[in-house]
Amino acid sequence: MNEEPLLSIIVPCFNEEEVLPETMKVLTGILDSLSETGTISRRSFILFVDDGSSDKTWQLVSERAQTVSSIQGLRLSRNFGHQNALIAGIETVNEAADCVITIDADLQDDARAIPAFIRKYQEGFDVVYGVRKRRDQDTFFKKNSARIFYRLMAKMGVNLVPDHADFRLLSRRSVQEFMRYQEENLFIRGIIPLLSFKSAKVYYDRQKRYAGESKYPLKKMLAFAVDGITSFTIVPIKLVMNIGFLFVLIGGVIGVYALINWFLDHTISGWTSLILSIWMIGGMQLIAVGVIGEYIGKIFTETKKRPRYTIEINTLNDKN
The missing domain is CATH 3.90.550.10 (Spore Coat Polysaccharide Biosynthesis Protein SpsA; Chain A)
Known part of the structure; x- marks a missing residue:
């Protein structure tokens, strides 16, 4: 030294x-x-x-x-x-x-x-x-x-x-x-x-x-945190995929529940559940597209050299 x-x-x-x-x-x-x-x-x-x-x-x-x-x-x-x-x-x-x-x-x-x-x-x-x-x-x-x-x-x-x-x-x-x-x-x-x-x-x-x-400022701090996460790990993409599987599972449970009610001839009031499902699934899709887009954007930047x-x-x- x-x-x-x-x-x-x-x-x-x-x-x-x-x-x-x-x-x-x-x-x-x-x-x-x-x-x-x-x-x-x-x-x-x-x-x-x-x-x-x-x-x-x-x-x-x-x-x-x-x-x-x-x-x-x-x-x-x-x-x-x-x-x-x-x-x-x-x-x-x-x-x-x-x-x-x-x-x-x-x-x-x-x-x-x-x-x-x-x-x-x-x-x-x-x-x-x-x-x-x-x-x-x-x-x-x-x-x-x-x-x-x-x-x-x-x-x-x-x-x-x-x-x-x-x-x-x-x-x-x-x-x-x-x-x-x-x-x-x-x-x-x-x-x-x-x-x-x-x-x-x-x-x-x-x-x-x-x-x-x-x-x-706050905006730069959040951008820095997102950049750190997406530059170092693909865990967010895996998380989005797992949440997608969870939604599929929930959808299956709802489908079984609806089928049982149909056999029992019960009235299904579907407006609230339909709107909630659309908003939840739509929001999840937008988040998923955003996360994947962040990684694609980084790939795009890397390829330019x-x-x-x-x-x-x-x-x-x-x-x-």
Whole structure:
């Protein structure tokens, strides 16, 4: 293990002009402190990945990159999404860094935990997960929906680390192994545990957002959860099939019941049961078509083999 590893901190950014000056100040301070004590190489750097921001995010990054050697920038040609911005950063620094740490720009993940990440890395861990100690600041809905999501994923056979987002450390060999996963719909939080390298957890307190607004409203959170489920397991399709068999069974029971009543010459009032059956079966069919359509859509995306992102400007190359 390299005694003074070259660390790259990757920070995806999307319209973060309000928080970015403070983020740069905090992260460069931590980087300088680790460099001065000989914990990491003095050539370590922070890579800010601008995911197609429409505000002054890139201006702030590019200006600071010209004056501060430890700050570098990567600008994507448009908004490709948080996960693709992370992948762009990881792939860009793959050859340069001994280890990478990914952290969001909003400072909610406690950057003060970074030295603990490095200590775990130097102890021989290839993957270090940043895990929240508690979710006190989350709303009731967000807290409980997150718990349901983790339990649901576990029952579907997906090995996720509860209360871990995208605050993590990866060694160079874990990054290289991660890059072998070439699918278009790459669910990073599910892929990293699949690597099965030696891992550790660092617990931290979630901070309030320093400035700006969250880039993950309810709509994006739900889309992210659906993407994670459908990218990793076909259990929903099997579930739809099983529910279909259940409806067939219920239909058979109703048929037997109707036949018995016909033999007994009982009057059957059929309007309510008919309407309920139509709505239930029709709803089930729409759900089934939607679930199957989600998977077909992913297959369609995969077959195109389009790149996950397009780089417009890379100051890392300019400095080298």
